[in-house]
Amino acid sequence: MLRIDIISAQPGMFAGFLSESIVARAVKKGLCSVATVNLRDFSEGAYGKIDDKPYGGGPGMLMTCGPWFAALKSLPPADRIVMTTPAGKPFRQTDAESLSRAEHVIFMCGHYEGFDARIETLATDFLSVGDFVMTGGELAAAAMADATVRLLPGAIGAGAAALSDESFSGAGILEAPQYTKPAVFGGMAVPEVLLSGDHAKIEAWRKAAALERTRRFRPDLDGSRRENETEGGGR
Numbered sequence: 001m002l003r004i005d006i007i008s009a010q011p012g013m014f015a016g017f018l019s020e021s022i023v024a025r026a027v028k029k030g031l032c033s034v035a036t037v038n039l040r041d042f043s044e045g046a047y048g049k050i051d052d053k054p055y056g057g058g059p060g061m062l063m064t065c066g067p068w069f070a071a072l073k074s075l076p077p078a079d080r081i082v083m084t085t086p087a088g089k090p091f092r093q094t095d096a097e098s099l100s101r102a103e104h105v106i107f108m109c110g111h112y113e114g115f116d117a118r119i120e121t122l123a124t125d126f127l128s129v130g131d132f133v134m135t136g137g138e139l140a141a142a143a144m145a146d147a148t149v150r151l152l153p154g155a156i157g158a159g160a161a162a163l164s165d166e167s168f169s170g171a172g173i174l175e176a177p178q179y180t181k182p183a184v185f186g187g188m189a190v191p192e193v194l195l196s197g198d199h200a201k202i203e204a205w206r207k208a209a210a211l212e213r214t215r216r217f218r219p220d221l222d223g224s225r226r227e228n229e230t231e232g233g234g235r
C-alpha cells in the first residue's frame with residue numbers, strides 16, 4: 001500500500017482535499033494512506049518559528065534547516081522525497097506513474113522565499129507544477145498526490161481502460177475529443193462515426209482526432225518524449 005506523507009506549515013489546507021476527493025475515497029478503500037505532518041511541531045524556538053533572514057541580505061525569509069531535518073527524521077525512510085519547487089523539473093504524467101509505483105512518498109511544501117539550500121540534501125526529487133510562483137507548496141503537493149493516487153489500481157471507478165486512453169498516457173499525446181448526450185445540441189452534432197457502432201471505425205477516428213487535437217493544442221508533444229524521460233527529477 002502506498003504511503004504518502006505531506007510535510008507542511010499549513011496542514012489545514014489539506015482538509016478538503018483529504019475529505020472530499022478521489023484521494024479520500026482511495027484512502028477509505030485501503031489503497032493508500034495520506035497524512036500531513038505539521039512542520040511547526042518541529043520548530044526550534046518559541047512561537048513555532050521556522051524561518052529566518054537570508055545570509056547576504058535580500059528580501060523575505062527562508063525556511064530554516066532544523067525543523068525540516070527533524071521532521072524528515074521523525075518519519076520512516078521513504079523511497080521518494082519530493083521537494084516542491086518552481087526550480088524543479090516540470091511534473092508530468094510519467095512522474096505520477098513512477099510515484100504511484102513507490103512504497104512511501106514524502107512531499108515537502110515550502111513557504112516564504114523557499115528553502116535554505118542545505119534542505120535540498122534531504123530530497124530525492126525536485127518537482128515543479130509549472131513556470132509560475134505560488135506562495136506555498138501545498139497546492140503543488142496536492143496536485144501531484146492527486147495525479148499519483150488516481151493511478152493506483154481501483155482508485156477510479158472507470159478502471160484501468162480509462163487511464164490508458166488518457167492524455168499523456170500510452171503514446172504520450174492528448175486524448176481524442178469526447179461527446180455525450182444529446183447527439184445534437186444547439187445545432188452542433190456529434191461526429192456521425194461515434195453513433196455508428198462500428199468499433200474499428202471509431203478507433204481509427206479517435207486515433208486521427210487525438211493526433212489532430214495534439215497538433216492544435218500541444219504541438220510540442222510528439223509522443224516521443226515519454227521514451228526520453230527518466231525517473232526521479234533529480235538535479
Ligand SMILES: C[S@@+](CC[C@H](N)C(=O)[O-])C[C@H]1O[C@@H](n2cnc3c(N)ncnc32)[C@H](O)[C@@H]1O
Nearest residue numbers: 084085086110113114128129133134136137140
Ligand atoms: C514563493 S515560493 C519560493 C520561490 C523562490 N523564491 C524562487 O524564486 O524559486 C514558496 C514555495 O512555494 C512552492 N512553490 C511555488 N511555486 C511552485 C511551483 N510552480 N511548483 C512547485 N512548488 C512551488 C515551493 O515549495 C516554494 O518553496
